[in-house]
Amino acid sequence: MSAVLGAERPQVVSHVQQALSYTVFDCKWVPRSARLLCLGSAARGTGVLQLYELHGARLELLREIEKPKPIKCGTFGATSLQQRYLATGDFDGNLNIWNLEAPEIPVYSVKGHKEIINSIDGVGGLGIGEGAPEIVTGSRDGTVKVWDPRQNDTPVASMEPVQGESKRDCWTVAFGNAYNQEERVVCAGYDNGDIKLFDLKTMSLQWETNIKNGVCSVEFDRKDINMNKLVATSLEGKFHVFDMRTQHPTKGFASVSEKAQKSTIWQVRHLPQNRDIFMTSGGSGSLHLWKYEYPAQRSKKDSEGSEMGVAGSLSLLQNVTLSTQPISSLDWSPDKKGLCVCGSFDQTVRVLIVTKLNKI
Amino acid sequence: MPVWLREHSWRQTLTAVYLSLPLRGARATPANIFCGEQYLKVSIPPFLFEAILYAPIDDTNSTAKIGNGNIFFTLYKKEPALWDSLTLANADKEKLQYLRENAVLKAQEKAKEETEAKKITKQEHKKYALEATMKLEEAERKRIEALKEKERQKVAKELELWKNQQKDSDKYKSIQKKEELHQEIEPLEERKNEKMNKTRIPNEGSSKTRLKSTRGCHGSCSIFSQNLKEEQLPAPRVAATIKVNFTPRVFPTALRESRVAEEEEWLHKQAEARRIINSDLSELEDLKEEEKNPDWLKDKGNKMFAMGDYLGAVNAYNLAVRLNNKLPLLYLNRAACHLKLRNLHKAIEDSSKALELLTPPVPDNENARVKAHVRRGTAFCQLELYTEGLQDYEAALKIDPRNKILEKDAEKIRHLIQGTMQSS
Numbered sequence: 001m002s003a004v005l006g007a008e009r010p011q012v013v014s015h016v017q018q019a020l021s022y023t024v025f026d027c028k029w030v031p032r033s034a035r036l037l038c039l040g041s042a043a044r045g046t047g048v049l050q051l052y053e054l055h056g057a058r059l060e061l062l063r064e065i066e067k068p069k070p071i072k073c074g075t076f077g078a079t080s081l082q083q084r085y086l087a088t089g090d091f092d093g094n095l096n097i098w099n100l101e102a103p104e105i106p107v108y109s110v111k112g113h114k115e116i117i118n119s120i121d122g123v124g125g126l127g128i129g130e131g132a133p134e135i136v137t138g139s140r141d142g143t144v145k146v147w148d149p150r151q152n153d154t155p156v157a158s159m160e161p162v163q164g165e166s167k168r169d170c171w172t173v174a175f176g177n178a179y180n181q182e183e184r185v186v187c188a189g190y191d192n193g194d195i196k197l198f199d200l201k202t203m204s205l206q207w208e209t210n211i212k213n214g215v216c217s218v219e220f221d222r223k224d225i226n227m228n229k230l231v232a233t234s235l236e237g238k239f240h241v242f243d244m245r246t247q248h249p250t251k252g253f254a255s256v257s258e259k260a261q262k263s264t265i266w267q268v269r270h271l272p273q274n275r276d277i278f279m280t281s282g283g284s285g286s287l288h289l290w291k292y293e294y295p296a297q298r299s300k301k302d303s304e305g306s307e308m309g310v311a312g313s314l315s316l317l318q319n320v321t322l323s324t325q326p327i328s329s330l331d332w333s334p335d336k337k338g339l340c341v342c343g344s345f346d347q348t349v350r351v352l353i354v355t356k357l358n359k360i
Numbered sequence: 361m362p363v364w365l366r367e368h369s370w371r372q373t374l375t376a377v378y379l380s381l382p383l384r385g386a387r388a389t390p391a392n393i394f395c396g397e398q399y400l401k402v403s404i405p406p407f408l409f410e411a412i413l414y415a416p417i418d419d420t421n422s423t424a425k426i427g428n429g430n431i432f433f434t435l436y437k438k439e440p441a442l443w444d445s446l447t448l449a450n451a452d453k454e455k456l457q458y459l460r461e462n463a464v465l466k467a468q469e470k471a472k473e474e475t476e477a478k479k480i481t482k483q484e485h486k487k488y489a490l491e492a493t494m495k496l497e498e499a500e501r502k503r504i505e506a507l508k509e510k511e512r513q514k515v516a517k518e519l520e521l522w523k524n525q526q527k528d529s530d531k532y533k534s535i536q537k538k539e540e541l542h543q544e545i546e547p548l549e550e551r552k553n554e555k556m557n558k559t560r561i562p563n564e565g566s567s568k569t570r571l572k573s574t575r576g577c578h579g580s581c582s583i584f585s586q587n588l589k590e591e592q593l594p595a596p597r598v599a600a601t602i603k604v605n606f607t608p609r610v611f612p613t614a615l616r617e618s619r620v621a622e623e624e625e626w627l628h629k630q631a632e633a634r635r636i637i638n639s640d641l642s643e644l645e646d647l648k649e650e651e652k653n654p655d656w657l658k659d660k661g662n663k664m665f666a667m668g669d670y671l672g673a674v675n676a677y678n679l680a681v682r683l684n685n686k687l688p689l690l691y692l693n694r695a696a697c698h699l700k701l702r703n704l705h706k707a708i709e710d711s712s713k714a715l716e717l718l719t720p721p722v723p724d725n726e727n728a729r730v731k732a733h734v735r736r737g738t739a740f741c742q743l744e745l746y747t748e749g750l751q752d753y754e755a756a757l758k759i760d761p762r763n764k765i766l767e768k769d770a771e772k773i774r775h776l777i778q779g780t781m782q783s784s
Contacts, residue, residue: 013512015519034523054523057516132594148596156597159604168606181594194607203600210607336522353515 008359010289010338012320016351018059022048024343026073029333030100031126032081035062036331036341037100038349039088041070047090051100054351065103069094077122077175077223078133078149087135087149089117095137097149108149113139123175123184126334129224131181136174142167144188146200159188159198168192176220176244177227187230189215195232207252211240217267220244221275229292233265233280241292246299246309254309260288260316267330273337277317277360281330281342285323287352291315291360317360322350362408374440377417379433381409388426395419396463397438402431412459414443626722632686654680658690665697673697688717692728695735704739711736721759730756734766737773746777 024040034054042048047067052059069090079085079097085107087097093113096106117137124133134156135147145155161167169191177185184200191214199206213234221229226245230253233239240257247253263283270278276292295312302308325346333339338354370379379400386404394401397416402409417435425432437443651657661676677694680687695710714732718725737752753770760766 011511013508013515015512015516032526034519034526054519056520132596134597146597151596154599156599157602158599159602162603162605165605190606192606196604198602200597203602205602205604208604208607335526336519339519353519355511355515 010318010354010356012318013353014350015353016057016059018349020347024349026329027341027343027349028074028331031076031334039071039074047071072117073120075120075122077125078135079125081126087122089120089137091116093117110153112137112145113141115140119172121173121175123178123223129178131178136186138170138173138188140169144170144173157200171215172217174218174220175223178224179226187218189218189232209252216264219268221270231268231278233268235264237261237263239265239280243309243311246307248308249306254311256311258314261286266326266328269330269332272332272334281327283326285325285327286319286321288319289317291317363406365407365409370446372443375437377435381431383429388431393424396467399459399463412448414445414448623722625720654684661693670697670700688714692732699735699738704743707739708736726759730760746773749773
């Protein structure tokens with residue numbers, strides 16, 4: 001662990017706090033703007049979408065959209081910068097893509113899963129990554145499905161349990177390795193601790209492992225490069241960082257793990273402007289900012305001569321407790337370095353600014 | 361009787377009296393000296409010196425110096441006057457007594473007052489200290505708040521700046537786009553006119569597409585480039601399914617759901633039980649190698665039970681138990697044999713022993729526990745101890761509520777009990 005001088009440490013400043021009248025499950029920045037979106041579930045069991053704009057020290061509500069089913073997750077990852085359509089997954093297993101200018105009818109809609117869609121991710125849009133825009137959803141029914149907005153009703157890829165196998169909830173999904181038009185990889189985390197990596201080019205399972213505790217969140221450090229690092233967070237305060245550059249035939253990927261918070265780590269998000277810095281949010285309402293340091297040599301040969309990855313080390317840059325309830329969602333702004341929004345179960349959404357990230 | 365010290369010498373000034381008292385070898389400490397307003401006493405057992413002073417003195421300021429086998433008193437008079445003598449001459453016993461007591465009382469009161477005063481000052485000091493620390497802490501907190509506020513304001517200003525930049529650049533972009541659109545429309549019209557003039561139809565198509573492609577590089581907002589981009593995207597993937605298996609665990613529950621400690625204990629016990637205990641019974645030397653293996657013996661017993669040779673099965677299980685008495689299955693199977701042989705008490709014993717060995721109760725040994733309860737229940741019923749039998753059946757049902765046969769048997773027993781109760 002390297003020591004960062006006290007005065008030079010990044011500070012997490014709470015810029016704006018907004019109390020909401022519903023439970024917020026996900027919050028996202030609208031790309032190329034100072035607007036943010038909050039998705040959640042109102043007390044009467046309907047879904048709520050709220051669009052806010054950051055004005056000085058307060059958030060101004062621009063639009064409020066109500067939908068019949070509560071919304072669990074959303075992403076802008078698969079749309080172009082002009083369209084900025086939002087893809088959402090709701091409690092009923094429906095995947096919808098909305099045009100926020102005309103939100104009455106979805107642009108694309110499919111009942112993708114039998115149970116709640118726990119997690120959604122998009123790739124190929126926003127000028128990031130190459131290849132077709134695709135959306136992946138992971139659901140409590142144990143399946144992970146990849147959708148192409150140009151193809152209605154059927155997924156382009158589906159990862160489901162073998163016939164007769166008891167299913168395990170899929171809690172999180174992430175895209176990665178989308179550095180050219182053919183390559184793409186989906187990583188899924190399940191509630192029994194399984195992490196599975198699916199290669200969409202060969203349509204096969206590339207790697208799997210089990211981290212013993214349910215996996216709450218997985219994220220690659222960048223979706224659009226040759227896969228570099230994967231962070232997986234789990235229950236009981238542990239998270240693992242895998243070095244994805246070198247895959248050993250039997251041992252898989254090298255990893256380093258850290259037990260930071262005494263409670264579940266709900267989310268991990270990498271800083272879009274620096275892929276070695278990421279923030280984890282915990283069940284005790286705290287946020288931890290981490291930096292990953294690469295080892296001197298990223299791979300070495302083992303006794304049989306096959307390449308094995310070497311995991312680096314982690315250092316805690318800053319931690320702050322904002323709330324007494326879990327912080328369930330976190331998003332960095334892709335446009336302003338250090339600006340992030342987090343939503344927690346005390347029905348508040350907070351805009352935070354992390355300072356001094358340039359000096360890291 | 362104390363020894364009175366009478367050899368004292370004294371002299372006086374207008375305001376003070378100086379008394380010198382030699383001690384005959386005795387050692388004095390401040391505790392031995394007692395001084396009141398008008399009464400002075402030095403008591404060093406067995407020596408005693410007592411004096412009722414001529415006039416009152418200021419006993420708080422007066423001093424006594426002990427040294428050189430001598431006590432030297434400096435007594436300050438309350439009223440500056442010359443005394444005729446050190447002590448009151450005509451002092452009778454009663455007056456003496458009264459004065460003594462008075463002095464003692466006064467001294468006590470003074471002591472009390474002093475402690476009170478001390479307490480009060482102590483409290484005040486404490487309060488003061490507390491207030492001072494509180495002030496310090498407040499100052500510290502304010503300082504930190506001020507720092508935070510400064511950061512916040514700085515950061516908010518930067519944010520505003522960035523937002524304005526965004527707005528400006530957006531405006532700039534939109535203006536640019538408009539210009540480009542204009543530019544595009546003009547040459548297009550020109551081209552149209554050209555088309556009217558020229559009749560080269562095949563080239564038209566190619567020139568138009570060339571135009572389109574060049575424009576596609578410029579403005580990203582025009583409709584033409586949109587279509588082009590869509591063509592550049594690969595077609596949607598061919599649909600495929602990947603089948604997955606989930607990690608098996610000895611106990612099919614996630615870490616957070618399992619009762620790990622109990623299950624570990626059970627596994628441990630199983631492992632231990634499988635380790636063959638070496639018993640040095642001399643008869644064992646006659647046996648073949650395989651006959652010393654409890655598992656082999658258990659299998660042998662099972663086969664004999666299946667064929668109906670219950671006594672043989674019991675023998676096999678007995679030998680196995682002698683080799684390793686920690687395997688619950690041996691007792692369980694022997695109980696079944698005893699049931700068939702109608703050795704009901706032995707069946708009950710063996711089922712009980714099996715149940716004992718099947719602790720802690722975990723999902724893994726559910727089947728075994730159900731069997732043990734059922735066998736014991738059957739034995740009880742055959743002994744006509746129906747209530748105990750019912751208890752065992754109900755325990756078995758608790759473990760495995762979906763077993764219909766168990767339910768039916770339990771019902772039967774209940775009817776029997778009710779029948780016997782009615783008839784008795």
